[in-house]
Amino acid sequence: MSTTVTSVLQDLGESAERTHCGYCASRRRRRPASEDDPATRGTGQDAPCHVLLASLWAHLLLSEDYKALMDAGWRRSGCFLYLPDNRRTCCPQYAIRLPVEAFRPSRSQRRVLRRWTAYATPVDSLSRLCLSGDEDEMDAEVDQAEKSAATLPEERKSSPTRLADAMNGMRRCNTSAAASHRSATEATSAPIPATGHLTPRANLDEQLEALRRIEPTLRPVPPARRAASGGAHYMTAAAFSRAHHSGEAVEVVAQRIADALRPHEALVREVLVCGGYVNVHARQEPLHVPTSSRLSPANTRCSPRRSTPTHRLRMQLVEAAFRSDAFALYCRYQRAIHGDDEHELTPHRYARFLVQHPFPRYPHATSRDGAYHLHTYLDERLVMVGVLDVLPGAISSKYLFYDPELPSRLSPGVFSTLCEVRLTRELFREPFYYMGYYIHSCGKMRYKAAFRPSQLRCGFNGQWVDWATVARPALDRDEHCDGFAEAAGDPERCENGQPVAGVAGAPSPAPAWHAVSVWWPDAGAPKPLHALPDRLRAQVLPSISRFARHVPHRVLARSVYIPPAVE
Structure with missing residues (x-):
């Protein structure tokens, strides 16, 4: 007799907790009571910190079902699954993921990899895979300007003239640089500037003129002040004057200017926003030549790439299980980073949070799906643990904890994410890397959006939209905005304004109720809904109808449903 393994989900209903929020506690921000919230209407109380549309306990959960739930906005903590209510919670949480094939490390992210290469x-094989290919990715980024015309997003293709101007400007820059190099070679020797930098002036002037067609207020940054500007070649403070006349926040205006400059990859390598300033790192770097001052005994410190590593780096991917060294590392991390008290750091809580999982175990199966821990060792000492879920079509990052004594310049969080992205692409060959939730107003979450092109899930149409061009402008205007496409002026992409499963106010679906299996104590075993006695069926219908608003129909139809009243 063959048995079919299926998910077993117990409905826990909605939740509204008034405990403190770890994301916004430092900002002391609490949302006032809302007349639309029956929990606080007329009470004068603060709105709850954590509000869930739905929650469940997964006694058993197939990996493909959890992938479908993640695409509907759900996440898990151990065996507990939850769906935030972004309209009422204090810190709206939006599911975020990264298409790994389109990802290219930024300059700062490549710098982190170089520091680890110099350190260990x-x-x-795993650690070599994570640290290899840095040069190839840098070369790919340079070649991206030539390939961009075929891979540009739709919003960039709408401006072919501006793109052509940028490409032509880049060609003129290259021609001018070659001419400058020939002239310098044929001329008599000239004294080298004391700064040790020889800049092809004509090249940068041509580049500046091309960029001024996009942003006329750009000005060159003097070489002596580039270190204070993060190495930027050009800068504009136009956001201050424009915000003064328009009444908008200066950060919003500065971000809009940066968004206009970023698409022109032929000229721009990186655009950074700092307050109301926009710093532009040009694609063409100045030439560096050594001088006696740079080679003096006081400045003989080697660059990270050329220094000799003094540590040994090893990585190991293991199935999720309780290990004493990992638990000790977790306690050190929670004390130093999150300030947890000793009574909170118990083996039971740790195991329930990061070890237990609802995925089935097959003793003789070849499936690689399930929960894993990625251990990172320095000189055989455990210094970092990443908690991962391997799912069909995606790798999901659940949590990371590391040794708080690691040098801060190693950026453990960024390094771990870079490693997991590479493992997703090269080892598991899955298309997406899920990074949990993104909170727009939380500084701890900003690193997630720095992995471009990140995508956020739109709460209206359930589709994944680009963070930089669609989600961020909407969240800048309203942090509690669910329908990114609607806020961006494209309501037709939001299914005529009707939210889908996972959004408060979504229309109740009408699935084939006879296909839903229900477990009830009086029934003895899971039975189809239509086979329950009339009294029990009448009790189950309201809860299962509400639950079905937030769960994909294909998951509910093939799962065993346990109503909230069951204990």
Whole structure:
């Protein structure tokens, strides 16, 4: 007799907790009571910090069902699954993911990899995979300007003239640089500037003129002040004057200017926003030549790339299980980073949070799906643990904890994410890397959006939209905005304004109720809904109808449903 494994989900209903919020506690921000919230209407109380549309306990959960739930906005903590109510919670949480094939490390992210390369030598296949290919990715980024015309998003293709101007400007820059190099070679020797930098002036002037067609207020940054501007070649403070006349926030105006400059990859390598200033890193770097001052004994510190590593780096991917060294590392991390009290750091809480999982175990199966821990060792000492879910079509990052004594310049969070992205693409060959939730007003979450092109889930149409061009402008205007496409002026992409499963106010679906299996104590075993006695069926219908608003129909139809009243 063959048995079919299916998910077993117990409905826990809605939840509204008035405990403190770890994301906004430092900002002391609490939402006032809302007349639309029956929990606080007329009470004068603060709105709840954590509000869930739905929650459940997964006694058993197939990996493909959890992937479908994640695409509907759900996340898990151990065996507990929850769906935030972004309209009422204090810190709206939006599901975020990264298409790994389109990802290219930024300059700062490549710098993190170089620091690890200089700090430690990889000694196993996993660590070599994570630290290899840095040069190839940098070359790919340079070649991206030539390939961009075929891979541009739709919003960039709508401006072919501006793109052509930028490409032509880049060609003129290259021609001018070659001419400058020939002239310098044929001329008599001239004294080298004391700064040690020889800048092809004509090249940068041509580049500046091309960029001024996009942003006329750009000005060159003097070489002596580039270090204070993060190495930027050009800068504009136009956001201050424009915000003064328009009444908008200066950060919003500065971000709009940066968004206009970023698409022109032929000229711009990176655009950074700091307050109301926009710093532009040009694609063409100045030439560096050594001088006696740079080679003086006081400045003989080697660059990270050329320094000799003094540590050994090893990585190991293991199935999620309780290990004493990982638990000790978790306690050190929680004390130092999150300020947890000792009574909170118990083996039971740790195991329930990061070890237990609802995925089935098949003793003789070849499936690689399930919960894993990625251990990172320095000189055989455990210094970092990443908690991952391997699912069909995606790798989901659940949590990371590391040794708080690691040098801050190693950026453990960024390094771990870079490693997991590479494992997603090269080892598991899955298309997406899920990074949990993104909170727009939380500084701890900003690193997630720095992995471009990140996508956020739109709460109206359930589709994944680009963070930089669609989601961010909407969240800048309203942090509690669910329908990014509607806020961006494209309501037709939001299914005529009707929210889908996972959004408060979504229309109740009408699935084939006879296909839903229900477990009830009096029934003895899971039975189809239509086979329950009339009294029990009448009790189950309201809860299952509400639950079905937030769960994909294909998951509910093939799962065993346990109503909230069951204990």
